Amino acid sequence: MRSDQIRQGRLSGERSGDLEHFLASMEADRWIAEADLLVDMAHLLGLRRQGIIDEAPARALMAALLDLHDHGLPEEAFDEKFEDVHAGKEAYLIDRVGEDFGGRLHMGRSRNDEVATCIRIRLKQEIVALVRSLTDLRRTLLDVAAAHTETVMPGFTHLQHAQPTTLAHYLLAYEQAFSRDVSRLREAYARVDVSPLGSAAFASTGFPLDRAYTAALLGFARPAPNSMDAVAARDFAIEVLSGTSICMTTASRFCEELVIWSTAFVGFVQLDDAYCSSSSIMPQKKNPDVAEIMRAKAGSVAGELTAAIT
Template sequence: MRSDQIRQGRLSGERSADLEHFLASMAADRWIAEADLLVDMAHLLGLSRQGIIDEAPARALMAALLDLHDHGLPEEAFDEHYEDIHAGKEAYLIGRAGEDFGGRLHMGRSRNDEVATCIRIRLKQELIALVQSLAGLRRTLLDVAAAHTETVMPGFTHLQHAQPTTLAHHLLAYEQAFSRDTARLREAYARVDVSPLGSAAFASTGFPLDRDYTARLLGFSRPAPNSMDAVAARDFAIEVLGDIAALMTTASRFCEELVIWSSAFVGFVHLDDAYCSSSSIMPQKKNPDVAEIMRARAGSAAGSLIAAITIVKGLPMSYNRDLQELTPHLWRGVEAARQSIPLLSGMIATAAFNTERMAAEAGRGFSTATELADVLVREYGLPFRTAHRIVGRAVRHGSLDIATLEGAAREAAGLSVVDLGLTEERIALALDPRHAVAVRTIVGGPAPAAVAVQLTEQEELLARDRAWAEETDTALSRAFEDLISESRRLIL
C-alpha cells in the first residue's frame, strides 16, 4: 500500500523519511479524516447520479467507503509516505478495489477542493460546539449573578478602587462580552457554510457535476460561487481564529481577575481545589494553575491568528502549498477555546465568593467620592467641576467629613457647603457603598433593579443562541445521516 499513486506519473525517485515528514500534513489531517469520508461519499453519489461513473465501480467504492466509515480508517492510511490523508485513503481504496475501480473516485476533483471542503465541514462542527460551550459558560455566569445582585464589592479602574458595584454587575460584564463572542462565531458560521467541492484544482472541471446536489448532501447552504476563490480562500479560517482570539482574550481577562481575587492580598474568592495545584516544595501553596494556563492559551490562540495571517498575506491566487501550514494553527486555536471554555465555566460554578470581604473593601479608597460629588450637584446646585474639585481637595486632606469638606469648599471654590445645607448625615448616606449602588438605576447600572433588567435581556439572548446551536447541529447531523443512508442505498 506504500506506493504513492500521485507521484507515479510525473515524478520519479524515492524521498527520505525526513523529507516525507517535512511535507506531510497527517497530524492535522486526523482532524478531518471523518469529514473526508463524507466528502468521498457525497462526491461518489454525485458521480453516480450524473452518470459519470458506472454502477459496478460506484458500488465497489461505496462499499469500501462505508466500511471505513463504520470501522475507521486503518493506521496505514496516515503513513507520511502519502503526504496527506486524502492520498493515503485513495491508496487504500485502490489497494482494496483495484485501480480500475479505486482509481475512478477522483474524477472531477482535486485535493485542493477536497481539503477545503473537509476543513469547512469540521470547522462548522467546531463552531456549533463552541457556541454550545459558550452557552454553558453564560448560563453559569447568569446563575451566579442572579444570586449576587446585592453583593456589594469594589469596582476598579487602573486596578485602583474606583466606585462600588455588585458582583452581579461585574459578572454580567463578562457575560455580555461572551455573548458578543457567541454572536461573532455565529456570523462566521454563515461564511464557512459554503461548499468548495467541485471546484477541482481551481478552474472547476469538464465533468458535468451537480455542485448544488453535493453541497446539500454535505449540509452546506450553497456551493462556493467562484471555483478559484473556493480553493484559495482561507479568510474564513482567519476570521474564526480572530473570533477565537477575541474570545480567549475575554477568558484571559477573567482568569487574571480570578488569580488576583484568589490571592491572600485580596481574598475575594476561593477557587475549588480541583482547579488549583500545590507546590513541590512549599506545602502551604494553593496555586490557581488552571486560570494561569488559560491565560497562556489565550496567547497561543492569538499566535495562531498572527501565524495564519502571515502565511496567507503573500500568496497569489489560487492554491499554494503554504496553506497546508495554516491548518494546524486553525485547529490549535480551536482546541484552545474548546478546552478552556468548559473549564472556565466549572471554575466559576464551583467558586466560593467571600462576600464579607468584598463588602469590607467596597468603600475603601474613597470609592464613594463620586456619589458625594454627584449629591453636591443634584441636591445643592453646584457645577459638577466645582463639586469634583471640592471633593478631590478633601480627599487630598485625607477625610470626607463635614469639617474637611467645608475647608475644602472654601479653599477650592470660595463657598460654604454648610451654608448650602450639607449635613454630616447626608454625607454619611452618600458615602454608604450600598446607597451608591442603589441610586444607579439607569440602563446598564449596578442597582439591583437595573441588573434584573440585564438578567432578563441576557436570558432571552442566551435562549436564542442555544436554539440556533441546537437547530443548526440537528440540521447538520440530519444531513450526514441522510448522506450515509443514501450511500447505503447505492450498494443495495
C-alpha cells in the same frame, strides 16, 4: 502502494524518509479524516447520480467507504510514505476494490477542492462546539448573577477600590462580552457554510457535476459561487481564529482578575480546590493553576491567528 506510485505526471525518483516527513501533512490530516470520508461519499453519490460512474464501481467504493466510516481509517493510511492521507486512503481503496475501480473516485475532483471542503466541514463543527460552550458559560454567569443581585462589592480601576457595585453587575459585564463572541462566531459560520466541492483544482471540471446536490448532501447552505476563490480562500478560517482570539482575550482578563483577587495579598475571592494545586515542597500554597493556564492558552490562540495570517 508507495508514494512514488501515487505521484503522477513526469515526476520520478524516490524520496528520502526525512524529505517525506518534511512534506507530510498527516498530523493535520487526522483532523479532517472523518470529514474527508463524508466528502468522498457525497462526491461518489454525485458521480453516480450524474451517470459519470457506473453502478458496479460505485457500489464497491461506497461499501469500502462505509466500512471506513464505521471503523475509521487504518493506521497505514497515515503512513508518511504517502504525501497525505488522501493518497494513503486512495491506496487503501485500490487495494480493497481493485485498481480499475479504486481510482475512479477522483474523477472530477482535485485535492484542492477536496481539502477545502473538509476544512469547512470541520470548522463548522468547531464553531458549533464553541458556541455551545460559550452558551453554557453565559448561562452559568446569568445563574450566579441572579443569586447575587444584592451582593455588594467594590468595583476596581487601576487595581484600586473605586465605586461600589454588585457581584451581579460584575458577572453580567462578562456575560455581555461573551455574548458578542457568540455573535461573531455565528456571523462567521455563514461565511464558512459554502461548499468548494466540484471546483476541482481551481477552474472547475469538464464533468457535469451537480454542485448544489453535493453541497446539500454535506449540509452546506450553497456551493461556493467562484471556483478559484473556493479553493484558494482561507480568510474564513482567519475570521474564526480572530473571533476565538478575541474570546480568549476576554477569558484571559477574567482569569487574571481571579488570580489577583485570590492571592494572599488581596484575599478577595477563594477559588474551589478542584481548580487549584499545591506545591511539591510548600503544602501551604494554593495555586490558581486553571486560571493561569487559561491565560497562557489565550497566547497560544493569538499565536495561531498570527501564524494563519502569515
